[in-house]
Amino acid sequence: MAQEIIYFGRFVSTPTPDELQIRTGAVLVDSSDGKGIIQKADWTVASPDDAITKFGVKAPVVIAKENGFFFPGFIGKSRCTRLVLGRVANDCIDTHIHASQYPNAGIFGKSTLLDWLTTYTFPLESSYGNVKSPMYKDAVEPPDPLTRANKVYNRLINRTLANGTTTASYYATIHLEATNLLAQIAFQKGQRAYIGRVCMDRPETCPDYYRDESTEETITNTKASIKFCRELDPSGELLAHIITPRFAPSCLPETLSQLGALAKDEDLRVQTHISENLNEVELVRELFPDQKSYADVYDHHGLLTAKTILAHAVHLSKEEMRLVKQRNSKISHCPASNSALGSGFCPVRQMLDEGLEVGLGTDVSGGYSPSILDAARNACIVSRHVGHLNNGDSKYNLGVSEALWLGTMGGAKVVGMEGRLGGFEEGMLWDVQEINLGEVGEDGQGEDTGVDIFGWERWDDRVAKWLWNGDERTVGRVWVGGRLVHERR
Numbered sequence: 001m002a003q004e005i006i007y008f009g010r011f012v013s014t015p016t017p018d019e020l021q022i023r024t025g026a027v028l029v030d031s032s033d034g035k036g037i038i039q040k041a042d043w044t045v046a047s048p049d050d051a052i053t054k055f056g057v058k059a060p061v062v063i064a065k066e067n068g069f070f071f072p073g074f075i076g077k078s079r080c081t082r083l084v085l086g087r088v089a090n091d092c093i094d095t096h097i098h099a100s101q102y103p104n105a106g107i108f109g110k111s112t113l114l115d116w117l118t119t120y121t122f123p124l125e126s127s128y129g130n131v132k133s134p135m136y137k138d139a140v141e142p143p144d145p146l147t148r149a150n151k152v153y154n155r156l157i158n159r160t161l162a163n164g165t166t167t168a169s170y171y172a173t174i175h176l177e178a179t180n181l182l183a184q185i186a187f188q189k190g191q192r193a194y195i196g197r198v199c200m201d202r203p204e205t206c207p208d209y210y211r212d213e214s215t216e217e218t219i220t221n222t223k224a225s226i227k228f229c230r231e232l233d234p235s236g237e238l239l240a241h242i243i244t245p246r247f248a249p250s251c252l253p254e255t256l257s258q259l260g261a262l263a264k265d266e267d268l269r270v271q272t273h274i275s276e277n278l279n280e281v282e283l284v285r286e287l288f289p290d291q292k293s294y295a296d297v298y299d300h301h302g303l304l305t306a307k308t309i310l311a312h313a314v315h316l317s318k319e320e321m322r323l324v325k326q327r328n329s330k331i332s333h334c335p336a337s338n339s340a341l342g343s344g345f346c347p348v349r350q351m352l353d354e355g356l357e358v359g360l361g362t363d364v365s366g367g368y369s370p371s372i373l374d375a376a377r378n379a380c381i382v383s384r385h386v387g388h389l390n391n392g393d394s395k396y397n398l399g400v401s402e403a404l405w406l407g408t409m410g411g412a413k414v415v416g417m418e419g420r421l422g423g424f425e426e427g428m429l430w431d432v433q434e435i436n437l438g439e440v441g442e443d444g445q446g447e448d449t450g451v452d453i454f455g456w457e458r459w460d461d462r463v464a465k466w467l468w469n470g471d472e473r474t475v476g477r478v479w480v481g482g483r484l485v486h487e488r489r
């Protein structure tokens with residue numbers, strides 16, 4: 001049976017960084033092969049009836065009010081042809097988020113990267129597999145790390161979906177079982193996810209209570225996680241392993257080399273951190289004296305590939321940027337985290353001008369929020385500080401469409417899904433969030449999403465108000481590959 005759905009209403013997307021495209025029309029999505037691909041898009045469609053006629057698909061017609069977003073009769077089943085009326089924006093992609101750190105979101109005191117790792121992060125991460133973790137030192141009951149992991153990972157994926165994140169590149173922890181659990185939960189909930197078992201085994205930089213014993217253990221457990229992910233999703237379309245050396249200082253050189261070889265042999269994505277903090281850059285210089293730069297360390301070990309996502313990249317030199325570009329590696333810009341941990345101002349405009357591919361990351365819990373909309377806001381704010389540092393030149397400022405582009409189309413490029421995610425064109429996947437700006441009448445009654453629309457705003461201004469004031473209350477429904485994966489209650 002065909003599983004076709006027509007989506008009719010207003011569509012907002014950013015085909016290029018400078019273009020906020022706002023169209024009304026309809027698209028026809030077919031999920032019969034389980035992928036949820038846009039078969040047809042028609043921007044001349046004027047009504048639901050018109051959509052049915054033009055697409056030649058028999059469907060019940062539901063006519064929504066102009067500002068209507070909810071259609072109770074059409075919610076739920078995806079096995080019949082349905083018509084959905086509302087306002088729709090495309091998917092959000094979080095190119096860098098630490099699932100395991102979610103309980104610490106907002107807890108970072110006055111720390112900066114290296115002391116934040118030892119004070120807050122390693123104790124928490126270790127608790128997903130090590131009963132001797134410092135987190136359990138005052139435990140009254142015997143700890144159960146997997147119960148803890150299960151609780152956190154379920155809650156986080158619900159939360160990211162509720163915020164419209166349809167694709168995420170996750171760091172888990174070093175623990176195989178807990179990492180596999182994250183993969184299982186993401187897959188079951190239907191989020192498109194890349195799952196990284198964290199690799200860290202260098203004794204000088206990793207605590208005894210939280211590190212792999214050897215290169216061999218790192219590689220064996222990474223291979224086991226790759227196998228687990230492949231068994232869950234042999235196609236790798238919805239779920240795939242991503243090779244995850246935590247960052248250069250935490251890995252033995254031999255481990256970095258073997259991870260580089262593994263990424264090549266298995267044709268997998270790689271994620272890591274680069275040049276986030278000046279003390280970290282200095283540490284890399286000390287630990288890898290034979291390499292020219294931080295980027296060169298990854299390049300030397302075969303980790304700078306076209307499938308590599310480099311988080312932060314705040315302090316890259318021009319030469320490093322050129323190397324990253326040459327290798328076609330990608331950047332995950334994590335502005336909230338860079339501000340929270342005082343890491344610095346990432347020069348995004350310069351990177352875009354250099355032709356680097358950049359997307360957004362929340363970097364929870366260096367970043368305090370699991371929302372990519374919040375990351376887009378922070379990207380705008382930080383860009384203005386960069387402008388201030390460059391004689392107040394406004395050319396550094398990121399605009400609304402650029403910030404939203406980074407969170408959608410930019411992110412699609414970063415995770416290697418360009419042309420498949422981030423827009424509403426034929427052949428693209430239906431990974432979409434439905435945005436509802438709500439409506440509060442003069443009597444104060446109505447649906448309050450926290451964004452006050454007065455009715456006279458142009459649509460581009462409404463989108464700007466959403467960017468600056470929206471949160472998960474504006475996210476109605478979320479689909480990944482045509483599957484409904486979240487619905488706001």
Ligand SMILES: O=c1[nH]c(=O)c2nc[nH]c2[nH]1
Pocket residue numbers: 098113117121246247273276337363366
């Ligand atoms: O923001 C960050 N979060 C981390 O967990 C981390 N580990 C190394 N470098 C890091 N940076």
Ligand SMILES: [Zn+2]
Pocket residue numbers: 096098273311363366
């Ligand atoms: Zn990070």
